[in-house]
Amino acid sequence: MFSPDLVERVVxxxxxxLARTAKIHAFLAPLAGHFATDRLSALAHARNPQEGSVPQVLFVDEEDANRSQVAxxxxxxxxQGAVVARSxxxxxxxxxxxIAVEMLVERGIEPPNLYPKPVTDDVVxxxxxxxxFGASDGIRVYPGTTHEHWCVGGLLTASTRERAREVVDAIDTRVTNLWEQIHAQATPTASTTSHRTG
Structure with missing residues (x-):
């Protein structure tokens, strides 16, 4: 689907x-491979969206270190595979x-390969x-994509355990409602761009 030059460039x-912020470079190569694979998968979907393909949801936060990862x-x-969820x-x-990982583990979720990723045009x-979450004026949403802004107060970084659970509970409620909406629809999200704040 892609030329070797394009694959090499994305890798x-x-x-x-990832190297700009990586603390441990021993895992940088496999993480970069995972990131590049995900970006190429997103690019393939954007170039040739298949009828009946699963919905693609992107969560964006300031640093992709807590709320977006949790969501x-x-x-x-x-x-369970019926949606592609990215952060x-x-x-x-x-x-x-x-603490974000800890809150997920408390809910019986131990996702592998959690690492912060920058917003790239292909995944958008x-x-x-x-x-x-947080500031939303730094992202360009394309026609055909729905945009929602979730006002979920508080970063998990400096939270107490009780406050962190409240934040994750609020995210969980919204994610549950979103999944119910997606599950009820026969096709991916709406074909016109909309902006909602809630």
Missing amino acids: FESYTF AALLAHYA AGFAAGEAVDS RAADLVIT
């Missing part, structure tokens, strides 16, 4: 993006916050639905 870009992991858990950040952080183009 190189992915490695470079994507929860949706992937509930959908990204306007400026990818150094690592996923440990592939998304049927883009959901932002």
Whole structure:
């Protein structure tokens, strides 16, 4: 589907993006491979969206270190392959916050390969639905993509365990409602761009 030059460029870009903030370089190559594969999969979907393909949802936060990661992991858990759930950040952080991982484990979710990723054009183009937390004016949503902004207060980084659970509970409620809506629809998210704040 893609030329060797394009694949090489995406791999190189992915490695470079992650290297900017990576603390442990021993795992950088496999993570870059995973990131590049996901980006190429998104690009393939954007170029040739197949009828009946699963909906693509992108969660975006400031650093892709907590809320976006939690939301994507929860949706992937509930959908069990019926949705592609991705996360990204306007400026990818150094690592996923440990408290975010802890909150997911408490819910019986132990997702592998959690790492902050920057927003790239390919994953935005592939998304049927883009959901932002925090600032949302730094992302361009394309025609045919629905955009929602979720006002879920508080980052998990500096939270107490009780506050962190409240934040994750709020995200979980929204993700559950989203999954119910997606599951009830025969086709991916709406064909016209809309902007909602809630």
